[in-house]
Amino acid sequence: MSRRAAFFISDRTGITSESMGEALLDQFQDIKFKRSTYPFVDTPEKARAMVQIIETSARQTELRPLVFSSIINEEIRAIIRSSPGLHLSFFDAFLGVLENELGTKARHEAGRTHGIADSARYEARMDAVNFTLNHDDGVSDKNLNDADVILMGVSRSGKTPTCLYLALQYGIRAANYPLTPDDLDKPDLPPMVKPYRSKIYGLTIQPERLADIREERRPNSNYASLATCKQEVADAQAMFRRFDIPHTNTTHKSVEELAASIIQACGLKRRF
Amino acid sequence: MSRRAAFFISDRTGITSESMGEALLDQFQDIKFKRSTYPFVDTPEKARAMVQIIETSARQTELRPLVFSSIINEEIRAIIRSSPGLHLSFFDAFLGVLENELGTKARHEAGRTHGIADSARYEARMDAVNFTLNHDDGVSDKNLNDADVILMGVSRSGKTPTCLYLALQYGIRAANYPLTPDDLDKPDLPPMVKPYRSKIYGLTIQPERLADIREERRPNSNYASLATCKQEVADAQAMFRRFDIPHTNTTHKSVEELAASIIQACGLKRRF
Numbered sequence: 433m434s435r436r437a438a439f440f441i442s443d444r445t446g447i448t449s450e451s452m453g454e455a456l457l458d459q460f461q462d463i464k465f466k467r468s469t470y471p472f473v474d475t476p477e478k479a480r481a482m483v484q485i486i487e488t489s490a491r492q493t494e495l496r497p498l499v500f501s502s503i504i505n506e507e508i509r510a511i512i513r514s515s516p517g518l519h520l521s522f523f524d525a526f527l528g529v530l531e532n533e534l535g536t537k538a539r540h541e542a543g544r545t546h547g548i549a550d551s552a553r554y555e556a557r558m559d560a561v562n563f564t565l566n567h568d569d570g571v572s573d574k575n576l577n578d579a580d581v582i583l584m585g586v587s588r589s590g591k592t593p594t595c596l597y598l599a600l601q602y603g604i605r606a607a608n609y610p611l612t613p614d615d616l617d618k619p620d621l622p623p624m625v626k627p628y629r630s631k632i633y634g635l636t637i638q639p640e641r642l643a644d645i646r647e648e649r650r651p652n653s654n655y656a657s658l659a660t661c662k663q664e665v666a667d668a669q670a671m672f673r674r675f676d677i678p679h680t681n682t683t684h685k686s687v688e689e690l691a692a693s694i695i696q697a698c699g700l701k702r703r704f
Numbered sequence: 705m706s707r708r709a710a711f712f713i714s715d716r717t718g719i720t721s722e723s724m725g726e727a728l729l730d731q732f733q734d735i736k737f738k739r740s741t742y743p744f745v746d747t748p749e750k751a752r753a754m755v756q757i758i759e760t761s762a763r764q765t766e767l768r769p770l771v772f773s774s775i776i777n778e779e780i781r782a783i784i785r786s787s788p789g790l791h792l793s794f795f796d797a798f799l800g801v802l803e804n805e806l807g808t809k810a811r812h813e814a815g816r817t818h819g820i821a822d823s824a825r826y827e828a829r830m831d832a833v834n835f836t837l838n839h840d841d842g843v844s845d846k847n848l849n850d851a852d853v854i855l856m857g858v859s860r861s862g863k864t865p866t867c868l869y870l871a872l873q874y875g876i877r878a879a880n881y882p883l884t885p886d887d888l889d890k891p892d893l894p895p896m897v898k899p900y901r902s903k904i905y906g907l908t909i910q911p912e913r914l915a916d917i918r919e920e921r922r923p924n925s926n927y928a929s930l931a932t933c934k935q936e937v938a939d940a941q942a943m944f945r946r947f948d949i950p951h952t953n954t955t956h957k958s959v960e961e962l963a964a965s966i967i968q969a970c971g972l973k974r975r976f
Binding site for chain 2: 436461462463498522525529530533534536539540568686689691695696
């Protein structure tokens with residue numbers, strides 16, 4: 433049986449239409465969709481080419497394609513709407529309602545949501561990425577004072593991707609500090625991060641999952657053994673409790689979920 | 705005058721409701737909004753607390769708050785809807801339409817769109833992040849064969865943040881190679897990347913902007929001088945043309961726009 437086509441179409445990056453479409457399709461897990469994303473559909477010519485692609489898909493699958501679109505220009509939107517799809521158009525659904533409420537017309541120009549709206553804000557974000565790369569794995573305590581948050585956890589507990597996501601998505605300066613067995617043997621916080629206790633957020637992980645991840649990296653090592661992982665995780669959790677450090681378990685969480693949880697728990701603000 | 709409140713509310717990370725809300729608010733640039741995001745509103749108790757926050761805002765600002773929500777649970781959605789806001793509810797707008805079209809009921813459980821839907825796919829993404837970190841700034845040609853794309857450009861042309869975004873957002877293995885003055889003096893492609901010509905994508909940048917960025921890093925250096933920047937950029941562009949390497953100018957583009965452009969130009973597929 434053919435899969436139903438789901439098109440994510442945008443006059444910009446496609447991030448909004450994909451995000452919207454995926455959230456909806458996720459509600460229908462028994463159905464298999466054939467997804468495709470078309471960013472930068474920002475001229476009538478490109479829109480007409482898009483209509484042909486949708487028509488071909490409709491003919492071949494004999495199923496009405498789903499068209500999730502985020503297109504601000506009305507002419508382009510009208511062309512897309514002329515295609516034989518079920519149209520879930522973000523701006524059609526909400527823009528008129530908002531115009532009424534705000535008592536003003538929308539500018540109807542392609543948005544800058546995922547563009548460089550304001551170069552000062554954009555630089556704040558790039559600074560955060562550079563800060564995070566320079567403070568990955570506890571390599572430097574220089575400017576740790578400028579960190580918005582310091583993620584602390586044992587090796588391979590998920591610190592680096594979460595820091596990078598916080599920096600890229602929210603412009604947050606996220607440093608990280610890996611707890612070594614040596615750190616875990618001591619009764620105090622590691623000296624490098626001790627002055628910044630209020631900025632520390634702890635990551636824990638299921639020892640079994642940690643052992644799997646470490647095994648990929650260093651097979652058959654003491655580092656990857658379940659006994660080592662259990663001990664390190666237990667010691668890290670004891671440290672978090674002793675110093676009243678907020679923490680979460682990363683095992684079943686995505687970086688998006690971790691980032692949103694950390695922002696909420698630490699009261700962080702996006703910098704752009 | 706008080707600013708109108710805009711609430712982004714979600715039972716999950718808040719990414720969809722923020723993305724949706726920001727795209728709409730961006731259409732009304734003359735109005736200042738007071739934005740706040742509330743993720744993980746996933747119980748009736750949290751929803752009732754949310755209603756109180758919205759009520760307080762409505763009273764204090766004397767303007768109806770805008771409530772952008774992405775909440776799948778109907779009980780929680782109904783509680784939020786009882787608050788005195790203009791409700792722009794993502795699932796209310798589209799879920800019924802989709803249920804009709806697909807001839808089946810949505811599962812109405814909190815989605816996994818930004819969660820770990822499938823651990824194999826999730827690992828593909830984490831692998832991409834690790835790959836990108838290990839292949840940042842041309843440090844290693846090990847496994848360059850496994851790269852999906854290799855971004856090439858002069859120092860500070862925007863390679864690293866773009867690679868990280870491609871890895872985190874799309875699970876794409878993005879390596880990068882910094883063109884040094886030494887590379888640019890030679891008539892051939894740098895030996896490290898030469899075997900992978902078809903994977904190379906070039907980044908260029910306005911020399912004036914490049915000089916500004918480099919000046920921050922190494923003030924008053926030859927590296928940051930406008931003459932050096934002009935020369936390096938011209939040489940890099942000549943190299944891209946000589947070897948027919950697709951390329952784009954990063955000066956006025958965000959990492960989201962760069963990533964979407966590169967995916968389109970290179971025909972890349974997300975890995976998760």
